[in-house]
Amino acid sequence: MTPTHLPGRPAIPTLPAVLDTFNSAPVEEAHKLLLDCLRSHRWADRVSVHRPYPDVASLLAASDEAAYDLSPGDLAEALAAESLPTLPDGAYSAAHMAMSAAHAAYESKFGHAFVICLDGVPPTEALDHVLEGIRSRLTNDPEDERVVAAEELRRLAKQRLAARFRGAGSCAAGPDGAVPGR
Template identity: 30%
Template sequence: MTPSSTSGLDRFNALEERAAAAVLHEVCASSEWGSRLLAGRPYPDTDALLAAGDAAVAALTGADLEEAMAGHPPIGRPRPGDPASAREQRGMAGAPEELRAEMLELNLAYQERFGHVFLVCATGASGEQLRDALRDRLGNTAEREREIVRRELGKINRIRLTRLAEGA
């Protein structure tokens, strides 16, 4: 473990509960997820923090997942002033206008079909890959899509928790 990962995790472990809850809310908007992670502090290492995050995602109810998804902006429209949102959606940053328009259309179709934002771990994905994933997932059943959403949320949370533990 590098010194920076220890210091980031140590800072998180040392935060007052309200401040730690606010930090966790930036990772995942589900209050249940955050409560579960708060209850596990202090974490001895990043692996323990990630394992707790995975377990908390697995335990989320449908309502908890809805709350978590509400904290994510649509793909192609990162939240203004949010560097994490912009970093995670970097693949859409230089996308041509035609692709942006198609993503807007697909996002709207997805939201109409499933009743929530299209949630995907966009880190490292190109605009075309994100579009293709959205196209593919539009054909899923609601049950299948809920499984994928949970898995994608877990990936996103792991990336964000790792950055937190590293002090980024």
């Protein structure tokens, strides 16, 4: 902690920045935090090995770069750990049934959970957005869907990192702290 001192006032210790804590954390801790954002060991290794990051924007850029380089095996590993986005509070039972049926059809065709980034989608529109996404993506062939799913995973990882580091460094962008897609 670095004390902050103004003339005529007592020195007040300041807490280390969240990014500073991440940058100086042991590899295992950084790796665990990253795996909470995207369950790919290769991605977490690539992002953690490039520490320290000067700001959150640099961390998010490194996250993107590492996500673009996911192999089909890395992508399968990350997709296996994902689950269907949660429905907003108060969603009616028919919505749960529609979501379950659409997800079952998707998972049957592609062999993994449906992933979609809900960043910027108002909570009142989340259900419709997810259902529309599943229905439209069910028309994809497996290779096209792998590309779309990889992009959604990249966006989810970036959104989750931004939520964890919101207010740290110079990156003011980020969701409201919720982790959609989980």
